[in-house]
Amino acid sequence: MILNTGKPAAPAKGASPVAGKNGHSIINERPKPMMAGLKTVETKMKPKTAPAAKLPPPSEDPERIARARERAQTLIMPILAILFVGLFWELYSSRDGVVLPGPIATIKGSWNLIAHPWFDNGPNDKGLGWQLLSSLARVGIGYSLAAVLGVLLGIIIGKSVMAFKALDPIFQVLRTIPPLAWLPISLATFNKADPSAIFVIFITAIWPIIINTSVGILRIPADYENVAKVYQLRGSRYFFKVMLPSAAPYIFTGLRIAIGMAWLAIVAAEMLTGGVGIGFFIWDSWNSSRMSDIIVSVVYVGLIGLTLDRIVAKIASLFGTRGD
Amino acid sequence: MDAAGKTGDAVKDRLAENEAKFVDISGVHKLFGSGKSRYHALAGVDLRIAKGEFVSIIGHSGCGKSTLLNLVAGLYLPTTGSVAVNGKEVTEPGLDRAVVFQSHSLLPWLSVLDNVLVAVDSVYPEKSREFRLEEAKKFVEMVHLTPHMNKKPGQLSGGMKQRVGIARAFAADPQVLLLDEPFGALDALTRGSMQDELTTIWESNRKTVMMITHDVDEAVFLSDRIVLMSNGPAAVIAKVVEVPIPRPRTREALLEDSHYLEIRKELLHYLIGTGHAAAA
Numbered sequence: 001m002i003l004n005t006g007k008p009a010a011p012a013k014g015a016s017p018v019a020g021k022n023g024h025s026i027i028n029e030r031p032k033p034m035m036a037g038l039k040t041v042e043t044k045m046k047p048k049t050a051p052a053a054k055l056p057p058p059s060e061d062p063e064r065i066a067r068a069r070e071r072a073q074t075l076i077m078p079i080l081a082i083l084f085v086g087l088f089w090e091l092y093s094s095r096d097g098v099v100l101p102g103p104i105a106t107i108k109g110s111w112n113l114i115a116h117p118w119f120d121n122g123p124n125d126k127g128l129g130w131q132l133l134s135s136l137a138r139v140g141i142g143y144s145l146a147a148v149l150g151v152l153l154g155i156i157i158g159k160s161v162m163a164f165k166a167l168d169p170i171f172q173v174l175r176t177i178p179p180l181a182w183l184p185i186s187l188a189t190f191n192k193a194d195p196s197a198i199f200v201i202f203i204t205a206i207w208p209i210i211i212n213t214s215v216g217i218l219r220i221p222a223d224y225e226n227v228a229k230v231y232q233l234r235g236s237r238y239f240f241k242v243m244l245p246s247a248a249p250y251i252f253t254g255l256r257i258a259i260g261m262a263w264l265a266i267v268a269a270e271m272l273t274g275g276v277g278i279g280f281f282i283w284d285s286w287n288s289s290r291m292s293d294i295i296v297s298v299v300y301v302g303l304i305g306l307t308l309d310r311i312v313a314k315i316a317s318l319f320g321t322r323g324d
Numbered sequence: 325m326d327a328a329g330k331t332g333d334a335v336k337d338r339l340a341e342n343e344a345k346f347v348d349i350s351g352v353h354k355l356f357g358s359g360k361s362r363y364h365a366l367a368g369v370d371l372r373i374a375k376g377e378f379v380s381i382i383g384h385s386g387c388g389k390s391t392l393l394n395l396v397a398g399l400y401l402p403t404t405g406s407v408a409v410n411g412k413e414v415t416e417p418g419l420d421r422a423v424v425f426q427s428h429s430l431l432p433w434l435s436v437l438d439n440v441l442v443a444v445d446s447v448y449p450e451k452s453r454e455f456r457l458e459e460a461k462k463f464v465e466m467v468h469l470t471p472h473m474n475k476k477p478g479q480l481s482g483g484m485k486q487r488v489g490i491a492r493a494f495a496a497d498p499q500v501l502l503l504d505e506p507f508g509a510l511d512a513l514t515r516g517s518m519q520d521e522l523t524t525i526w527e528s529n530r531k532t533v534m535m536i537t538h539d540v541d542e543a544v545f546l547s548d549r550i551v552l553m554s555n556g557p558a559a560v561i562a563k564v565v566e567v568p569i570p571r572p573r574t575r576e577a578l579l580e581d582s583h584y585l586e587i588r589k590e591l592l593h594y595l596i597g598t599g600h601a602a603a604a
Contacts, residue, residue, distance in 0.1 A: 223429040226399055229417040231496060232446040241442065245433040 101292050109292035126276055132300060135266050135278040138194070139308075142201025143262045150206045150258070151251060154213020155243070164214070175207035179265035183272055193273035197266065204265040205258035212257070216250025217243065245319075252316030259312050263305045342411050346532050347373035347396060347500055352405035354391055365391045367558035368405070371551060373500075376530040380543035382591065383553030383562075384599060389536045392553075393502050396534060397423050410499055419446055422498035426505040428485040430477040436488050437473040440464055443496040463495040464488075466525060483514040490522065494529070503535040507542065519545055520575075527572050540591045544569075545578060550591065555598050562598075565590060 086103045093102030101109060117129030157164045157171075182203050186196040220243060227233070228242045244251075270279025278297055285293040354366040365388040373379050381389045394400045395407050398417040407414040409421060422443070430439045441460040448456055464473045467487035477485050486506055493501055506522075507515040519542055526533065526546075537543050543550045544567055552563040569581050578584050 223425065223427055224431065226417075226423070226425065227429050227431065227442075229399060230397060230419075230421070230423045231443045231492070232417075232419055233442060237442075237445070241431060241434065245431070 106292040106295045110296045113296055131278045131281045134276045138198050139201055139262050139266050142198040143205050146202045146205035150209025151213050154210045155217055158214035158217025179204040180268050193275055197269045197273045200269040201262045205262040208257040209254040212250045212254025216247030220246045248319045256312045259308045343375040345372040346375040348408045352402045355403045364558045367560055375532055378533045378547050379549045380535045380537055380547040381551045382543050384555055387553040387556045388559040389553050393504050393536050397421050397502050419496045420499040422493035422496040423502045424489045424493045424506045426508050428489045430488055432477050435474050439488055440491050440495050443492045447497055463491040467491045482510050501531045501533045505536050544587055552594055
């Protein structure tokens, strides 16, 4: 954090011949010698060898080619890997006695599910889109509650030694409890499936948020604390100008771990609580031996989990940037 | 008539006395830790700084000079003894004692202007936003950073960062300016130009200054008085050297001045001597 991370833009560009802004600023500062220099060069040179002729055309610019190649690799390599895994899977499934349908059989068998995510034939027969949406809604509520309460509790135990000593042992025990272990307690308390599943999400997501936030608060550099003391930053100004930005990278780490855990927990919780939701849909498919539906659902669960993680990471990168 | 004149004189005397010991450090001991890890940093330090005086404190590293500055800043409290500024006991940090930190300590998520605004907002909480912005811009201009005022500290060079630190300290409108090795982290060339800039600002705006440094030339160039600290632990003030070189000072004039080499030699002799003692 205290390291000099703030000047990545400066060095590399100056060296390249197409030095955009950096080159410009140098020219702006000292226009005359540069122009004079160019003129003398031009008059000495034959008109045919203009400076532009020395540069390779854009299509042959080695730096550009290298970049294009790199981009192609990051695109092509994963596709190759997916094809390879698919091929392996297809070969395995085509053997005798294997229940698992191959990729082609999966797409054929569940085409209705893939093609029509938004069908709705009553409460017990809905498209995958609805199933995922109701799971996301539960995660959204549980996770939001966990985020708000987790950050608040994290700040309190990060700022108060007394609160830390009192609550830390309790948190350390509670955070190791697997999400599903909370479900019976939750069902007994709420007597309903939906709030119970939301509570499981909440209780799963809150620990990494609390713990990372409190660590972030504890690690506010002494330098910033001294600035706040000398220049009288108090109350809300201290909160928004020193504490929150300083702890933000830690808070977002917690939030990112938490969203992953929440999404992991929802599938398991829904399998037990039933109703509309991707977890119960998978369980229901298993009970009706619709293997291809399970595979399609699992792929969707993975893709949504990845998307959630990326969204939180993106928000974090908007707040977490800090150069010293 | 007579009685009134006498009370007038008494008030004047008290004012004069107050100005002579604007910063009043008396009998200060500072201990850190307890038991076996107890460290006696300062052992009975007495120092008075007059109003408008520029005093440097110089000594080997670990001699407790930063501790002394933090005591005046109110970031530490003395174990025994007392520190007072303008007749008021120091019990906590405050805007009347602005600090320029060695590590510049700018808030990296705020722009140059916002970093200066942090101090201005604290000085004038009741004034309008426009007024405070104008005030902050004035101090950014004072250190010639107006073209960079919207940049983040990460985009600035070391010298520019420290100039923001200086602007922030002046923006707090302090009674005493505390400089904690302000140029220690800068290269020699930048340091020279920063010293020139600081003298120019100081000449036009004679704040009381207490500066920690380990650069002898810097101390002689900037100070009215130089305080030499003995080596820690249990550091005390070993020697106080007056710098009777007329102001405004320039580097060229300094080289001509008969006092300059003498003072420089005196300081170096002391530092080299104590350095050997510390090494032995």
